[in-house]
Amino acid sequence: MKILNYINGEFLAPIADRWIDNYDPSKGEVYGQIPNSEKEDVEKAYKAAKEAFPTWSNTTLDERSKILSKIAQLISEKLEDLAVVESRDNGKPLKLAKAVDIPRASSNFQFFANAITQFAAEAHESVGLDAMNFTLRQPIGVVGCISPWNLPLYLFSWKIAPALAAGNCVVAKPSEVTPMTAYLLGEICNEAGLPKGVLNIVHGLGTTTGQAIVEHPNIKAISFTGGTKTGAHIASVAAPMFKKLSLELGGKNPNIIFADCDYENMLRTTVRSSFANQGQICLCGSRIFVEQSIYEQFKTDFIAAVSKLKVGNPFDADTNVGALVSKPHLEKVRSYIENAEAYGGTVLCGGKEVTVEGSENGYYLQPTVIEVKDNSCQLNQEEIFGPIVTIMPFVTEEEVLAMANDVSYGLSATLWTSNLNRTMRMSKQIQAGIVWVNTWLLRDLRTPFGGVKNSGVGREGGFEALRFFTEPKNICIKY
Numbered sequence: 001m002k003i004l005n006y007i008n009g010e011f012l013a014p015i016a017d018r019w020i021d022n023y024d025p026s027k028g029e030v031y032g033q034i035p036n037s038e039k040e041d042v043e044k045a046y047k048a049a050k051e052a053f054p055t056w057s058n059t060t061l062d063e064r065s066k067i068l069s070k071i072a073q074l075i076s077e078k079l080e081d082l083a084v085v086e087s088r089d090n091g092k093p094l095k096l097a098k099a100v101d102i103p104r105a106s107s108n109f110q111f112f113a114n115a116i117t118q119f120a121a122e123a124h125e126s127v128g129l130d131a132m133n134f135t136l137r138q139p140i141g142v143v144g145c146i147s148p149w150n151l152p153l154y155l156f157s158w159k160i161a162p163a164l165a166a167g168n169c170v171v172a173k174p175s176e177v178t179p180m181t182a183y184l185l186g187e188i189c190n191e192a193g194l195p196k197g198v199l200n201i202v203h204g205l206g207t208t209t210g211q212a213i214v215e216h217p218n219i220k221a222i223s224f225t226g227g228t229k230t231g232a233h234i235a236s237v238a239a240p241m242f243k244k245l246s247l248e249l250g251g252k253n254p255n256i257i258f259a260d261c262d263y264e265n266m267l268r269t270t271v272r273s274s275f276a277n278q279g280q281i282c283l284c285g286s287r288i289f290v291e292q293s294i295y296e297q298f299k300t301d302f303i304a305a306v307s308k309l310k311v312g313n314p315f316d317a318d319t320n321v322g323a324l325v326s327k328p329h330l331e332k333v334r335s336y337i338e339n340a341e342a343y344g345g346t347v348l349c350g351g352k353e354v355t356v357e358g359s360e361n362g363y364y365l366q367p368t369v370i371e372v373k374d375n376s377c378q379l380n381q382e383e384i385f386g387p388i389v390t391i392m393p394f395v396t397e398e399e400v401l402a403m404a405n406d407v408s409y410g411l412s413a414t415l416w417t418s419n420l421n422r423t424m425r426m427s428k429q430i431q432a433g434i435v436w437v438n439t440w441l442l443r444d445l446r447t448p449f450g451g452v453k454n455s456g457v458g459r460e461g462g463f464e465a466l467r468f469f470t471e472p473k474n475i476c477i478k479y
């Protein structure tokens with residue numbers, strides 16, 4: 001099956017007729033082709049967006065909100081079909097796509113459909129100077145949205161929805177590894193009555209299509225989610241052009257477990273926060289630190305629970321861990337297991353590739369637990385982004401806090417404790433954009449989302465996203 005670019009409301013082949021293979025990771029087979037769009041395609045998308053902008057930016061909030069709500073509703077109505085497509089394209093268990101990816105994509109559109117109706121201008125009275133200031137929040141114009149492969153439609157919509165709600169027109173690129181649901185989003189937008197040119201979706205490689213978006217002189221803001229290295233490259237191109245930049249990058253998140261936690265809840269959630277989506281969630285807690293007094297108990301129980309996880313075809317109802325997203329990614333993740341000893345760890349469970357009956361060439365790997373002795377080892381310092389976690393004991397709060405922060409990333413952290421004072425002390429000192437205490441992945445879409453250090457710049461979510469996708473303009477009136 002060949003998918004097409006969505007430009008000006010139409011589905012178009014790439015101008016240069018260049019294509020990339022699309023793989024089904026559960027089978028390790030090519031099952032379609034996608035455009036490898038070049039500068040000319042991005043230019044065409046840009047022109048459509050530019051043309052649509054004067055009307056879209058002046059469309060009433062009520063009307064914009066209705067169209068975004070309609071997109072949300074259509075995603076919900078098509079949940080089953082979209083989940084099947086997402087699962088096939090990405091390798092994730094179908095039940096995860098049904099429970100998380102697609103419902104949250106719909107929620108993103110619904111949330112920003114509502115949020116834009118509550119987004120207000122600010123006013124500042126210059127007391128004693130007889131002047132009044134008010135600050136408009138105007139849409140930027142044409143903006144670029146670039147997203148990764150791990151939560152394809154979910155993260156794509158997390159950018160597109162606020163950009164459109166704020167009145168911008170968009171040139172967007174999903175990951176070339178998982179383009180299918182983004183393609184279907186084009187059809188949904190047409191069905192929802194989104195005017196042509198308001199959203200344009202160009203497919204292709206990062207180095208061709210993505211680069212063309214970032215380099216485009218008139219695409220004035222870039223919202224990017226992906227790897228830290230790619231983020232640094234994008235910043236080096238976009239910063240000298242004075243573009244607005246939002247960068248959501250990698251993570252190496254600590255999961256800190258104290259002996260006074262609710263043990264059963266912690267254990268259940270830690271299995272999930274380690275291996276959900278094959279460990280391919282930027283928020284997964286990949287470095288587990290356990291208080292010494294319960295370390296041996298945790299090790300035994302955790303390994304027992306992880307060993308029960310069923311690795312299998314994403315479409316089987318009892319599958320917990322599906323296929324990794326691609327062969328190169330499988331090889332990258334496997335190399336950490338093969339070099340575990342050299343990288344400072346001992347494999348406690350998992351670590352082997354899995355052959356799934358009927359899908360012998362799929363990219364399956366056992367969930368893997370590695371014990372490390374020191375947080376400075378490569379296994380604890382580098383983002384692996386697969387079904388691998390490390391565990392190690394700690395004795396004091398100060399020691400674990402230092403280890404949690406001793407990493408170049410700072411996206412999220414999880415803390416398990418029933419001690420309120422410790423919760424407050426540690427939450428304040430952990431270097432991360434998001435701290436979960438006694439839970440994981442609980443999201444309230446109004447809250448700021450993003451990381452510190454090498455995990456990114458800027459915040460998404462709620463009004464933060466609407467602020468990013470608008471330019472403030474202060475108007476001062478003397479009376």
Ligand code: NAD
Nearest residue numbers: 147148149174175206210211226227230248249250251282
């Ligand atoms: P990636 O950086 O390889 O690619 C992300 C996107 O950028 C893709 O669409 C890709 O085509 C594009 N791209 C690549 N090179 C580009 C260039 N030169 N110019 C413009 N675009 C370019 O990342 P990935 O492998 O798709 O995703 C995994 C990474 O994403 C992990 O590091 C993960 O932690 C991170 N991630 C972060 C968050 C977050 O919210 N912080 C969420 C999910 C994933």
